[in-house]
Amino acid sequence: MNALLELRDVRAAHDGITVLHGVDLSVAAGQVVALLGPNGAGKTTTLRLAAGIHPAQSGQLLLGGRDVTGVDARDLARAGVCLIPEGRGVFPNLSVRDNLQMMTFTGRTRAEIEEIAYTRFPVLASRASQTAGTLSGGEQQMLALARGLATDPAVLLLDELSMGLAPLIVTKLYEQVAEIARQGVAVLIVEQFAAAVLGIADHAAVLVRGRVELQGSPDGGLRDELSALYLGSSA
Ligand SMILES: Nc1ncnc2c1ncn2[C@@H]1O[C@H](COP(=O)(O)OP(=O)(O)OP(=O)(O)O)[C@@H](O)[C@H]1O
Numbered sequence: 001m002n003a004l005l006e007l008r009d010v011r012a013a014h015d016g017i018t019v020l021h022g023v024d025l026s027v028a029a030g031q032v033v034a035l036l037g038p039n040g041a042g043k044t045t046t047l048r049l050a051a052g053i054h055p056a057q058s059g060q061l062l063l064g065g066r067d068v069t070g071v072d073a074r075d076l077a078r079a080g081v082c083l084i085p086e087g088r089g090v091f092p093n094l095s096v097r098d099n100l101q102m103m104t105f106t107g108r109t110r111a112e113i114e115e116i117a118y119t120r121f122p123v124l125a126s127r128a129s130q131t132a133g134t135l136s137g138g139e140q141q142m143l144a145l146a147r148g149l150a151t152d153p154a155v156l157l158l159d160e161l162s163m164g165l166a167p168l169i170v171t172k173l174y175e176q177v178a179e180i181a182r183q184g185v186a187v188l189i190v191e192q193f194a195a196a197v198l199g200i201a202d203h204a205a206v207l208v209r210g211r212v213e214l215q216g217s218p219d220g221g222l223r224d225e226l227s228a229l230y231l232g233s234s235a
């Protein structure tokens with residue numbers, strides 16, 4: 001399968017301390033890849049690197065086979081890379097409608113963006129004038145996803161979508177994410193805990209202290225190995 005997004009032997013540091021020690025990952029169009037691992041493993045750093053927000057010390061970032069290492073975040077965003085950051089990418093003091101309205105910089109009209117959002121997440125339509133910060137956690141994640149979709153992403157990078165949400169809500173959000181992937185988007189999802197995301201992932205990689213310790217199909221023995229790895233580590 002041709003990778004749309006690929007990291008090759010990527011190293012990255014914070015304040016001179018290397019936190020990614022040669023990470024290889026690839027995500028094809030239409031594929032959902034789960035990147036799992038304990039606190040501090042380097043998952044967020046990996047996503048930020050893929051979005052061009054965090055620099056690589058060495059290694060390569062490729063988009064559609066093209067080397068985009070060092071290309072800045074704005075250009076990667078224009079090329080279709082969309083990061084939904086940890087802790088929800090919405091403006092809490094603005095209404096749902098205004099959060100969506102801000103995405104008109106993408107060239108889409110407000111009406112188009114609202115239609116995309118409300119078709120996928122009908123509950124947002126009934127909350128259009130509500131302040132985003134007063135939405136439930138799940139609704140805020142829907143809004144964050146809807147804002148991301150307004151950019152017509154080719155690559156969607158999701159950081160802990162499930163944080164603080166009830167399992168049923170997480171399952172529903174992931175169904176939407178799977179549907180987005182089916183339309184041809186390459187999706188890379190970061191989660192600390194595996195259960196929910198493995199249900200929709202085509203492939204999973206487990207990052208531990210900046211290294212991919214384990215990867216494979218969720219249908220294989222990965223679930224068992226994963227629990228052994230988690231129980232075996234002090235994290
Ligand atoms: N801005 C920063 N400045 C300094 N160190 C950082 C910074 N961001 C992350 N780190 C360090 O880099 C390492 C990897 O952090 P990262 O946020 O990528 O982990 P993570 O896997 O996303 O963890 P979590 O599951 O807790 O979100 C950690 O040791 C962290 O302390």
Ligand SMILES: [Mg+2]
Binds near residue numbers: 044045086
């Ligand atoms: Mg993180």
